Amino acid sequence: MTAQSSKAGLEGVAAAARDAGTRGLPPVHLWHPAHCGDIDIRIRKDGVWFHEGTPIGREALVRLFSTVLRLDPDGYHLVTPAEKMRIQVEDAPFIAVRVDRVGETLRFETNVGDVVEAGPDHLIRVETDPVTGEPRPYLHVRRGLEALIARPVFYELAEIAEPRATPEGEVFGVSSNGAWFPIAAAGSVVA
Structure with a gap:
């Protein structure tokens, strides 16, 4: 062009x-x-x-x-x-720059002004870098577009995370709108 x-x-x-x-x-x-x-x-x-x-x-x-x-x-x-x-x-098109707990809901705001409530239609997922072990958390915003969850926001999630027994062992996670999202294995450190 x-x-x-x-x-x-x-x-x-x-x-x-x-x-x-x-x-x-x-x-x-x-x-x-x-x-x-x-x-x-x-x-x-x-x-x-x-x-x-x-x-x-x-x-x-x-x-x-x-x-x-x-x-x-x-x-x-x-x-x-x-x-x-x-x-x-290069990675995700948006960045989740804020999270607020509103009742039983985690409400995120992105760098472009989207407000997204995590839940069954807006999943939180965490990838782990195979070399560094560093987590890369994401939030589904709309129609396949995701926001990388900024490190300070991920720290806030880690603070409210609770353990849950899973077939893979104990995992820390957060819940929102009736859905539960694993964010770290027990004993792991959020870098």
Whole structure:
């Protein structure tokens, strides 16, 4: 994609997201435009969005783009009714930056303003780095898109975690909306 077409595509995505955003999240799962190519947008593993190597400094623009992000079998795309452009995502597209316990619910907020209640439709999962043993916790946000749970937020989960006997042994976990999520094996250390 050329610099000129990239700029035009970026402006088209922003315009479509703005138009759809007045009615809540756009129905990107219903849009099936032709693939227009790749656009030089990258979401770094710390949640910072870049366009053509430069951080996108306008928070409102990042939030806008996040509403038209979709995960397809061939990768992440910004999607409008007329365009579909692949972007690069180093890890998860969002970061869970806050968690609050509201009654029996864990309510998370992401770096792009999504508010998600963990439960059967919004699972928490933890991967463990095979080399370092370090946990990488994630929260399902919407339609296959996940948020990496920030380290301070994961520490908050570890503080409220309770042990539970499982076939694999005792595991610490948290519950929310009637679902229980294992976050660490007993005796493990949250790094």
